[in-house]
Amino acid sequence: MKIVIINSGSSSIKYQLIDMPSGEGICSGMIDRIGLETSNLTYVTDHVKLEEILPIPTHKIGLEKIAKLLMDEAVGVIKSTSEIEAVGHRVVHGGSTFSNTVIINKEVKEKIKQLFDLAPLHNPANLEGINVAEEIFENAQQVAVFDTAFHQTIPVVAHKYALPNYLLTEKKIRVYGFHGTSHKYVSEKALAHLENNSKIITIHLGNGCSMTAIKDGKSIDHSLGFAPSNGLIMGTRSGDIDQSIVFYMVNTLGYTLDSVNSLLLKESGMLGLTGFSDLRDIEANAELGNVDCQLALAMNAYRIKKYIGSYAAVLNGLDAIVFTAGIGENSSYIRKLVCTDMDYFGIKLDESKNEIRSREAREINTADSKTKILVIPTNEEIEIANQVYELLY
Incomplete structure (x- = not known):
């Protein structure tokens, strides 16, 4: 077929x-x-x-x-x-x-x-x-x-917002989670590689970015929420901001709601910080001394670190972190920024392994690293094909 x-x-x-x-x-x-x-x-x-x-x-x-x-x-x-x-x-x-x-x-x-x-x-x-x-x-x-299907296992304590109850029960406003096909695929590969370990954080970094806390193969928390716009800093999306900024921009600065929405989704993130939306361009300019690009990369990694700390607490431990998707698989620069000064979590990067490019799943941690650092190429297409075949046959 x-x-x-x-x-x-x-x-x-x-x-x-x-x-x-x-x-x-x-x-x-x-x-x-x-x-x-x-x-x-x-x-x-x-x-x-x-x-x-x-x-x-x-x-x-x-x-x-x-x-x-x-x-x-x-x-x-x-x-x-x-x-x-x-x-x-x-x-x-x-x-x-x-x-x-x-x-x-x-x-x-x-x-x-x-x-x-x-x-x-x-x-x-x-x-x-x-x-x-x-x-x-x-x-x-x-x-x-x-993409939202994998995250249906997120418990109510994590998927419910602190809003009036009817907004969940009647209007279905909740954390849905995204990139689920990718997180499911790489988490299964990671668990097979780790054998008995069960507490992992998958880090999907592309033009859109997200992280998932996974315990025993199930998603229990996720950085994206009701829509794929919060959480990590992305190509053109801001990720997490204080919601009062939206009201300030509308009520004080004169923006319309539509213009704020467009700004947060299409003009922010790495594009808003640097003028570039593609990480390859940002890294190249950072190496040439562009201060805005250098700061944006540092901010990007800092946000990922904050989520690693949060999810390690949610999981009550950490066996591995997994980098995947276009940036996660290919940017040794971002991986190094994320894994530097993370000794408290047992994360120790082997810099020579980090520079190796491969389409195979691999470890890039040092031999004495308590927490495994994995790079696993995602294959959402194979995962989709498996689900299509199961449905039709």
């Missing part, structure tokens, strides 16, 4: 063609920096590796480009879209409606659309991916896998 996996993020599209149930990857690739003139496209099979820099202004254009490559006479891996039996879609916010993987129909799409306000950088891109895939792979089953 051939399944196309589409992970349509806020500024990127990851995709894979996977044969199930073997889990064999036939083709994979990514488009990032969507919306810029210098979007990066990769397309990889056993025989071909294409890399291209070109302007890709929208997700729709990116998905159409991917489909053309899959069926290209020279480098394609399928002759017809009829070979694809299912398309699995990552959908960020399932609200209180979706706690499991579902087959997509008109009603499901409408409910995803109703949740746009809760994930404005993601759910619209997710739905766009679904609509385009329905046109391209018209005979395939379209299936949605929700």
